[in-house]
Amino acid sequence: MSLKQEPEKRKRKSNFSRRGFLQGVGITSGVLTTGVLEKEAEAQSSPKVAGPGEVPITLQINGRPYKTSVEPRTTLLDALRHRLDLTAAKRVCDRGTCGACTVIVDGKVMYSCTVLAIDAQGRQIQTLEGLAQNGKPHAVSRAFVANDAQQCGYCTPGFVMAAKGFLDKNPNPTYEEVKSGLGGNLCRCGTYMGVRKAVLDAAKEMKGAKNA
């Protein structure tokens, strides 16, 4: 989403920068461009207080940087879906309970609805969009298809990411381990049997496949 199309938000953003800058260096008037203001504010005030208006952020997602701006209250999930058009992670309960928004952050599965986007800066974020390699679906995704591990499909992206994160840490799990390892994800259609079987199948296929 381009800032040019959002004059209202752009205004708030520059307000934040100016205030931060003025607090930092004690200047009471002046005309400077937004970019300079941001840099100065960063250098001068420590620790920096950002917001409540929009602030520019950079997120490292699936190995590449994404720049956008968000208010500090924006969750990682909303930034992914509404700002970056990465809509695989789903917003269902939005309270850190159902798992549909699961992404992998620095190698650990997390609920993206319960992480602030501004706080996810500097961390490696993996979403379902980054799982396929060279157009080929990931072993976990393939196993979900093969085992009919979805019905309405809304929980599926979260389950696939939870399963990927689980298998990265437990490459050779038992059925019981799979069950507890996916304990943070819910499926209202009740596809758990297929999901667990898919994870066991994916574990078999991924063994030895280093980058799977």
Next chain:
Amino acid sequence: MQAFEYASPSTLHEALALLGSQWGEADVLAGGTDQISLMKDFIHTPKRVVNIKGVKELGGIHHSAQGLRIGATVTFDELAGNPAVRTEYPALHSAVMGVASPQIRNMGTAGGDLCQRPRCWYYRRGFGLLALQDGKSLVPNGDNRYHAIFGGGPAYFVSPSSLGPALIALGAKVKLVSASGQRVISAEKFFVSPQNESSRETALLPNEILTEIQVPPARGVKNATYEIRQKEALDWPLVTASVALQMQGSTVSKCSIVLGHVAPTPWSAAKASQALDGKALTPETIQQAAEAAGDGATPLSGNEYKVKLARVAVKRALLEASGKG
């Protein structure tokens, strides 16, 4: 969620300077598993959020002859993977594993577990800690199936802390630091049953940060946590029991039994503890302690079943601690 300004300090000193003197001015953010939901539901509407995850001195687990030091921002996952926690403090390890979601274990912190707000549905719908409507508590005549069976009011929510009961049984302390000083208080004293609408359920003040948990050495202390829950997946337990037994030979020299999710604070079952003091651990003495664990209960219209669960949880925790679980 109400908009807020956000700071991510890198030292404790900076973090403390960003806090307010009144509740509502600034909230501390760590794992976010409770804080962000509280803000989404407008139960908390802070003007500023201070993220303490970047404060290095608040992290880390340190194990020594003096015991265990758990930094406030240590995650459940870090606790679960710590060999000392697993071997010397099984009561704590079981409590951690009771948090059944890997995502929550990766995000949630030890300090956050102690500072999280009650899960009582009246509180979460904006009726306050005492669940008041027109000056009267909604709980006694409402849906109170998960509410307190001990304490007798005026608050009827249950403490949601997973680690609290185990930490109290193990004799842990918490350190609370403000810009003007610090205090170390027992984990037991940290939890408070609010007596009026304006008081809180912990001893933490708005200008303080809970920085660390100090657990005394537990080598040779038989300890365990047993949790009773409705389902295997992510959910709150109905009742938990944590026990810590200091032994002299085959005799219990000091016993601490603490129940979770039965009162507005973790609940020390003093009579159950007394039933074992100076006695040998046998199926009979364990049964007596379990029976005593329900003493003094004042269940509400819909939660008498929790009294029985409390007895069962104590019995199974003791059996587990004694190695017969």
